[in-house]
Amino acid sequence: xxxVVAGGSGFIGSHVVDLLLEQGHEVLIYDLxxxxxxxDCAFVRGDTRDVDRLTQVLKGxxxxxxxxxxxxxxxxxxxxxxxxxxxxxxxxxxxxxxRRCSAGRVILASTEWIYGSxxxxxxxxxxxxxxxxxxxxxxxTSSKIASELFCRNYQSLYGVxxxxxxxxxxxGERARxxxxxxxxxxxxxxxxxxxxHGDGSQSRQFIYVKDLARGNVACLSEAAENQVFNLNGKKRxxxxxxxxxxxxxxxxxxxxxxxxxxxxxxxxxFISSEKARRLLGWTPSLEYEEAMRxxxxxxxNRIP
Ligand SMILES: NC(=O)c1ccc[n+]([C@@H]2O[C@H](COP(=O)([O-])OP(=O)(O)OC[C@H]3O[C@@H](n4cnc5c(N)ncnc54)[C@H](O)[C@@H]3O)[C@@H](O)[C@H]2O)c1
Numbered sequence: 001x002x003x004v005v006a007g008g009s010g011f012i013g014s015h016v017v018d019l020l021l022e023q024g025h026e027v028l029i030y031d032l033x034x035x036x037x038x039x040d041c042a043f044v045r046g047d048t049r050d051v052d053r054l055t056q057v058l059k060g061x062x063x064x065x066x067x068x069x070x071x072x073x074x075x076x077x078x079x080x081x082x083x084x085x086x087x088x089x090x091x092x093x094x095x096x097x098x099r100r101c102s103a104g105r106v107i108l109a110s111t112e113w114i115y116g117s118x119x120x121x122x123x124x125x126x127x128x129x130x131x132x133x134x135x136x137x138x139x140x141t142s143s144k145i146a147s148e149l150f151c152r153n154y155q156s157l158y159g160v161x162x163x164x165x166x167x168x169x170x171x172g173e174r175a176r177x178x179x180x181x182x183x184x185x186x187x188x189x190x191x192x193x194x195x196x197h198g199d200g201s202q203s204r205q206f207i208y209v210k211d212l213a214r215g216n217v218a219c220l221s222e223a224a225e226n227q228v229f230n231l232n233g234k235k236r237x238x239x240x241x242x243x244x245x246x247x248x249x250x251x252x253x254x255x256x257x258x259x260x261x262x263x264x265x266x267x268x269x270f271i272s273s274e275k276a277r278r279l280l281g282w283t284p285s286l287e288y289e290e291a292m293r294x295x296x297x298x299x300x301n302r303i304p
Contacts, residue, residue, distance in 0.1 A: 001061045001104065002026040003220070006048050006094060007068030009033040011174050012109065012167070015213035016065060017041065023217065030057055031068065037174065048090035054097035062101070063220065066094045067109045069147075072176070076140040084143045091147040095154040095162075105161040107219050110148050112166050112205070112232065112271050113141045126271045128166070128228045148228075155226055163224040165216060168232035168271065172209035172295045181206075181242065181292075185299055188246055188254045198261030200240030205233040205271055208291035211284040218280040229276040234284055236270060245289055249296045 003020055007013040008029030014037045020027045021041055028042040029035055035043055046053045048068045058064060068090060070076050070083035091108060098106050115126050116133025136142045151162035171181045187194050215231035218224070237245075243254045276282040286294070 001063070002028055002042075002059070004028045004030050004058060004062055004064040006030045006064060006066050007109075008039075008065075009035045010067060010071070011176060012170060012209060012212060012216075013065070013067040014039065014174060015172075015209050016067065016216045019210075019213045019217050028057065030054070030064075049085065049093050051093045051096050051100075054094060055100050058097055058101040058103050060102040061104045063104045063107065064094060064098060065107045065109070065216065066091055066147075069109065070140075072178075073138060073140045076138065076143070080139045084139065084146075087140075088143040088146040088150065092150050095150055095160055098160050099154060099158045103160070105163060105225065106151060106154075107163045107216070107224075108147060108151055108165065109216075110144050110164050110166045111140075112168055112230065113138065114145050114148065114166065115269070115271070116141070124270065126230070126269055128230060128275055161225050163219045163226070164228040165219060166228065166230045166232075166271075167212060168205040168207040168230075170209045170212050171206050172291065173298045175209065180239075181246075181295070182299065184242060184246055184254070185250070185296060188243075188250055188252055189300075189303075191252075191255065193255040193257045194243060195257050195259055196239055196243075197259055199258065200243070200256075201238050203236035203238040203241075205235065206237050206242075206288060207231065207233040208284060208286055208288075208295070211286060211291070214285065215276060215280075215282045218276070218282040221280055223279045227275075227279065229280070229282075230271050230273045231276055231282070232271045232273045233288060234273075235288065237288055245292050246296070248289075249293050 003025050005017050008017045009031040017039050030044050069087040076083040114132050132145050154160040
């Protein structure tokens with residue numbers, strides 16, 4: 001039995017592959033792009049929409065992580081049809097290949113976005129039982145909800161097993177340069193201003209990518225079969241806290257420009273990962289500040 005990681009050359013996928021290899025699993029990366037981080041494992045260049053190619057790669061009992069998607073929500077906005085094609089439609093292809101090959105399971109990367117971005121009155125804590133948002137405000141959200149529903153359909157109609165992982169906002173080594181943390185690090189280092197909308201109290205639960213990779217690998221457990229898990233950071237971090245944490249680590253003050261708040265700016269709701277702790281024994285190993293320190297050191301060492 002091998003573990004196939006579709007999207008294994010990407011940001012999160014590459015960390016999942018590293019950990020699987022470290023733990024002695026047989027791994028095959030299935031991706032349009034070759035691995036960039038020196039992973040020593042099988043690689044097949046292929047498209048997740050290509051059911052025939054996937055069917056050649058998968059064997060009975062194999063487990064496939066579906067981490068290939070359009071992860072950049074701005075590109076989803078610019079090219080909705082293409083982005084949905086490589087996200088929801090591609091998930092359908094992976095499920096179909098898994099059905100044809102009697103694969104062991106499809107483990108899908110989803111997102112906390114499926115709960116919606118507008119805080120519900122009086123709602124304190126989100127769990128996996130919290131329903132999907134009735135009004136997705138982004139095509140990315142709709143495409144991820146569709147991907148999740150396809151998994152459930154393939155289980156009930158064809159007996160293909162799944163695990164759904166709903167990620168928080170990942171940060172850490174190999175993150176895309178255009179995401180918030182690398183942008184803030186670069187601006188502070190260069191003495192360039194950081195623009196904050198409103199008072200900086202809007203918050204997210206950031207999850208360190210290596211802890212997220214541990215959560216992915218924990219999902220191999222039989223206890224995760226046909227289950228949904230939030231894999232998220234332990235606490236909410238405000239935008240201002242990100243800046244203050246980086247100032248502390250870098251030993252340099254940020255130039256902050258406060259501008260008018262965006263309409264409906266998400267203040268954040270707490271998303272519980274208690275189920276992953278209970279069933280899989282997973283919990284983030286590092287506090288936000290500790291993980292950020294490790295990441296910043298890595299980041300600085302790579303500045304030419
Ligand atoms: N990064 C985030 O902020 C975030 C947050 C929540 C959920 N997610 C989800 O996690 C997963 C991984 O995200 P990431 O940040 O590592 O993305 P990424 O863009 O770094 O990696 C995606 C990988 O998928 C590959 N890929 C894209 N289309 C493909 C196709 N048609 N066939 C084969 N390979 C293809 C790309 O070459 C890339 O290596 C995605 O499903 C994403 O939606 C990401």
